[in-house]
Amino acid sequence: MGKYKESFTKGIVKENPVLRLVLGTCPTLAVSTTVIGGLGMGVAATFVLVCSNIVISLLRKLIPSMVRLPAYIVVIAGFTTIVQMLLKAFVPSIDQILGIYLPLIVVNCIILGRAEAYAGKHSVGLSALDGLGMGVGFTAALVLMSAIREFFGSGTLAGWPENGMFPAIAVFAAPAGGFFVFGLLIWATNKLSAKFDKEFTPKTSFDCSACPHAASCEKMTMGGGCDE
Amino acid sequence: MNNLFLIVLGAMLVNNFVLSQFLGICPFLGVSKKLGSAVGMSLAVTFVMLMATAVTWPIQTFVLDPNDLGYLQTIVFILVIASLVQLVEIVLKRFVPPLHKSLGIYLPLITTNCAVLGVTILNIDEGYDFVSSMANSLGAGLGFLIAMVMFAGVRERLETADIPEGLRGIPSTLIAAALVSLSFFGFQGLFGL
Numbered sequence: 001m002g003k004y005k006e007s008f009t010k011g012i013v014k015e016n017p018v019l020r021l022v023l024g025t026c027p028t029l030a031v032s033t034t035v036i037g038g039l040g041m042g043v044a045a046t047f048v049l050v051c052s053n054i055v056i057s058l059l060r061k062l063i064p065s066m067v068r069l070p071a072y073i074v075v076i077a078g079f080t081t082i083v084q085m086l087l088k089a090f091v092p093s094i095d096q097i098l099g100i101y102l103p104l105i106v107v108n109c110i111i112l113g114r115a116e117a118y119a120g121k122h123s124v125g126l127s128a129l130d131g132l133g134m135g136v137g138f139t140a141a142l143v144l145m146s147a148i149r150e151f152f153g154s155g156t157l158a159g160w161p162e163n164g165m166f167p168a169i170a171v172f173a174a175p176a177g178g179f180f181v182f183g184l185l186i187w188a189t190n191k192l193s194a195k196f197d198k199e200f201t202p203k204t205s206f207d208c209s210a211c212p213h214a215a216s217c218e219k220m221t222m223g224g225g226c227d228e
Numbered sequence: 229m230n231n232l233f234l235i236v237l238g239a240m241l242v243n244n245f246v247l248s249q250f251l252g253i254c255p256f257l258g259v260s261k262k263l264g265s266a267v268g269m270s271l272a273v274t275f276v277m278l279m280a281t282a283v284t285w286p287i288q289t290f291v292l293d294p295n296d297l298g299y300l301q302t303i304v305f306i307l308v309i310a311s312l313v314q315l316v317e318i319v320l321k322r323f324v325p326p327l328h329k330s331l332g333i334y335l336p337l338i339t340t341n342c343a344v345l346g347v348t349i350l351n352i353d354e355g356y357d358f359v360s361s362m363a364n365s366l367g368a369g370l371g372f373l374i375a376m377v378m379f380a381g382v383r384e385r386l387e388t389a390d391i392p393e394g395l396r397g398i399p400s401t402l403i404a405a406a407l408v409s410l411s412f413f414g415f416q417g418l419f420g421l
Binding site for chain 2: 022025026027029030069070073074077078080081084085100103104106107108109112171174175176177178179180182183184186187190191202203204205212213
């Protein structure tokens with residue numbers, strides 16, 4: 001039982017994909033201007049993550065390792081298309097807010113990363129829980145960040161109150177505010193983590209450790225990461 | 229002609245892919261530590277963007293649209309980009325080894341770069357014709373190059389700066405990116421775009 005619990009909970013705090021592993025940065029920065037947008041993106045990505053983890057785990061013995069990345073991408077693209085259709089049909093307002101970032105779930109590196117690092121090697125149950133945990137962690141981080149940006153940037157929370165509580169500080173809703181709030185959130189995460197977890201070491205650079213391409217990357221096998 | 233020029237400048241400065249639209253943030257943060265690798269990565273991205281647009285635009289217009297298969301766009305585009313990148317890598321490795329050594333190593337990373345898939349989908353959403361689509365992709369690629377080169381310069385300075393301990397590493401990089409992005413905010417509304 002312990003490993004099932006572990007596979008679910010690690011994505012929420014210990015290996016939070018956004019705040020600890022610094023993955024999925026594009027959607028995190030882009031849709032976090034409103035709480036509704038952040039929540040919609042989180043739920044949509046979680047759906048794709050759980051479904052693709054289940055399917056990839058079921059197929060893990062059938063997919064030859066040479067072509068596993070393209071195979072994973074096809075599975076993920078299929079579920080992304082399903083999400084696109086569902087949102088267009090049932091919640092068109094969310095579809096409008098997410099816009100181009102909805103089809104771009106297919107290249108969200110959290111999803112390909114989990115397929116490569118986890119679902120391709122573990123049983124269906126564990127993979128589903130792993131996907132759910134990572135999805136919840138992603139959604140929580142997105143909602144937290146969008147709450148901060150919406151509160152300061154428009155003076156509202158999830159669109160309430162309609163006219164804003166105070167004059168908005170527009171820069172928080174602007175792209176620059178996204179980078180700024182994200183930087184401060186990671187700083188706060190590192191501070192809090194160091195306080196509660198004695199073994200914690202903050203991620204200091206954008207290294208290859210979480211990159212889904214690490215295993216097949218020539219740069220990596222030649223030594224060093226992208227930057228070397 | 230005038231119109232094409234506006235599309236290139238618009239994609240490059242006003243709607244800069246990295247700093248205004250948040251597409252391609254991973255390589256922007258990950259490969260910008262050294263100027264050399266930043267330029268290599270940007271040129272590879274620009275090249276793949278142009279190639280991908282040249283292939284995906286005809287597919288959408290002549291295959292998907294007439295057959296009412298628009299819903300397959302995401303799957304088809306990502307597959308086309310992935311195989312295209314593989315093909316380019318093989319061709320470069322076989323025929324132009326020096327170019328493969330300087331640009332080719334970034335190619336596998338570009339498959340899942342959201343800027344490439346993003347520009348191909350945006351071209352369709354905006355309803356551009358073929359030439360405008362290519363212009364938009366060129367502008368997007370050049371915009372990526374400008375952002376990367378500027379940011380690589382900033383990061384080389386950051387290396388030696390005295391930063392409070394908690395902010396060292398990723399937080400300071402993101403805050404620096406915020407300041408670079410703020411400078412591009414100044415282009416908002418230019419040319420009425």
